[in-house]
Amino acid sequence: xxxxxxxxxxxxxxxxxxxxxxxxxxxxxxxxxxxxxxxxxxxxxxxxxxxxxxxxxxxxxxxxxxxxxxxxxxxxxxxxxxxxxxxxxxxxxxxxxxxxxxxxxxxxxxxxxxxxxxxxxxxxxxxxxxxxxxxxxxxxxxxxxxxxx
Amino acid sequence: xxxxxxxxxxxxxxxxxxxxxxxxxxxxxxxxxxxxxxxxxxxxxxxxxxxxxxxxxxxxxxxxxxxxxxxxxxxxxxxxxxxxxxxxxxxxxxxxxxxxxxxxxxxxxxxxxxxxxxxxxxxxxxxxxxxxxxxxxxxxxxxxxxxxxxx
Amino acid sequence: xxxxxxxxxxxxxxxxxxxxxxxxxxxxxxxxxxxxxxxxxxxxxxxxxxxxxxxxxxxxxxxxxxxxxxxxxxxxxxxxxxxxxxxxxxxxxxxxxxxxxxxxxxxxxxxxxxxxxxxxxxxxxxxxxxxxxxxxxxxxxxxxxxxxxxxxxxxxx
Numbered sequence: 001x002x003x004x005x006x007x008x009x010x011x012x013x014x015x016x017x018x019x020x021x022x023x024x025x026x027x028x029x030x031x032x033x034x035x036x037x038x039x040x041x042x043x044x045x046x047x048x049x050x051x052x053x054x055x056x057x058x059x060x061x062x063x064x065x066x067x068x069x070x071x072x073x074x075x076x077x078x079x080x081x082x083x084x085x086x087x088x089x090x091x092x093x094x095x096x097x098x099x100x101x102x103x104x105x106x107x108x109x110x111x112x113x114x115x116x117x118x119x120x121x122x123x124x125x126x127x128x129x130x131x132x133x134x135x136x137x138x139x140x141x142x143x144x145x146x147x148x149x
Numbered sequence: 150x151x152x153x154x155x156x157x158x159x160x161x162x163x164x165x166x167x168x169x170x171x172x173x174x175x176x177x178x179x180x181x182x183x184x185x186x187x188x189x190x191x192x193x194x195x196x197x198x199x200x201x202x203x204x205x206x207x208x209x210x211x212x213x214x215x216x217x218x219x220x221x222x223x224x225x226x227x228x229x230x231x232x233x234x235x236x237x238x239x240x241x242x243x244x245x246x247x248x249x250x251x252x253x254x255x256x257x258x259x260x261x262x263x264x265x266x267x268x269x270x271x272x273x274x275x276x277x278x279x280x281x282x283x284x285x286x287x288x289x290x291x292x293x294x295x296x297x298x299x300x
Numbered sequence: 301x302x303x304x305x306x307x308x309x310x311x312x313x314x315x316x317x318x319x320x321x322x323x324x325x326x327x328x329x330x331x332x333x334x335x336x337x338x339x340x341x342x343x344x345x346x347x348x349x350x351x352x353x354x355x356x357x358x359x360x361x362x363x364x365x366x367x368x369x370x371x372x373x374x375x376x377x378x379x380x381x382x383x384x385x386x387x388x389x390x391x392x393x394x395x396x397x398x399x400x401x402x403x404x405x406x407x408x409x410x411x412x413x414x415x416x417x418x419x420x421x422x423x424x425x426x427x428x429x430x431x432x433x434x435x436x437x438x439x440x441x442x443x444x445x446x447x448x449x450x451x452x453x454x455x456x457x
Contacts, residue, residue, distance in 0.1 A: 033333015
């Protein structure tokens with residue numbers, strides 16, 4: 001089991017450990033099957049080119065899912081993902097690195113919950129943020145653990 | 150309505166109207182396919198023995214499970230658009246309860262907004278869909294707000 | 301419910317009710333997901349070209365599944381499919397999609413079969429068939445055989 005992250009471990013500005021991915025056409029077809037999204041833009045190159053793209057595109061919702069993976073890896077089993085949002089601003093293509101990143105934007109305690117807000121995004125090989133978004137997570141607190149014990 | 154708007158009266162009448170519910174019976178096999186498609190080896194999604202020892206007491210679904218076509222985002226509503234080309238614009242999910250194998254998730258979507266904008270590719274239509282996901286006990290497990298772009 | 305087929309309804313030479321199929325790029329992606337066969341030969345143009353088949357080809361196992369559909373439709377709920385085999389002799393190329401819900405114009409495939417033998421063994425009413433998938437040029441790309449057990453009108457009474 002990975003080491004649990006606590007509220008006290010994070011400060012505004014710290015980075016979420018990045019998750020490096022390189023989606024393949026195979027992964028896109030796997031995602032199509034798992035998600036039920038059979039839009040041709042994600043597997044038919046001719047179709048994608050007729051739409052003005054050089055290749056098939058990585059599904060937006062797959063990028064959402066990968067950002068989710070980065071966050072659940074980070075917060076561990078003791079953390080709760082409360083909110084995840086992102087915008088599909090830029091296109092990503094199979095065979096290219098897609099790096100999920102994030103940083104802590106705010107932290108506060110409200111109604112007894114230890115809340116951490118983050119900016120998150122995916123980055124393409126050109127360093128562009130193709131999928132910017134936000135996430136809210138609830139972390140366990142060392143202070144609370146002590147009180148309960 | 151201003152001249153040349155692509156948002157018709159018929160489209161405006163759709164706003165806020167709840168669509169047909171979509172039912173997703175959550176299965177371990179489907180969760181595994183999703184984890185494989187993500188390349189996410191987290192044992193919490195797949196390893197029952199492991200997951201039993203966590204606070205969840207068993208396998209739960211990754212966040213992606215409620216953010217895809219099978220979960221029902223945008224299903225059961227007829228998005229109207231004068232354009233043929235379409236892209237997903239973004240998704241926002243709020244999670245309230247974990248989703249487990251055996252759960253029966255009913256999702257209901259509605260078209261919350263239609264907006265038009267001039268983009269790089271000419272006139273574009275932004276459609277915002279809001280969805281509520283409830284489990285078999287009627288508890289809201291998540292809500293979502295998704296943007297679809299056609300142009 | 302469909303009309304049940306009985307042993308007495310078929311003779312050697314009888315036709316299995318033909319079933320039309322249209323392979324599409326979308327169907328191949330669905331099959332990949334459902335079957336777990338993610339060989340890029342069935343969806344990636346460049347890979348297929350490098351493999352010398354020009355463009356993605358229909359999964360053999362999908363054509364086999366079509367033949368299964370042909371037989372289960374024909375024998376109905378009271379029939380039993382005992383054996384099904386086929387060979388992947390010819391390659392088939394899917395139609396592209398014209399839209400999310402409709403394919404482009406093009407080839408239609410037919411699943412067909414004929415009864416080759418019928419006999420009773422251990423009280424089972426057995427029917428053997430030649431079956432095949434035929435492409436738009438009437439070539440049998442996927443020939444095979446099937447054995448089914450049908451209910452009998454006599455056994456019933």
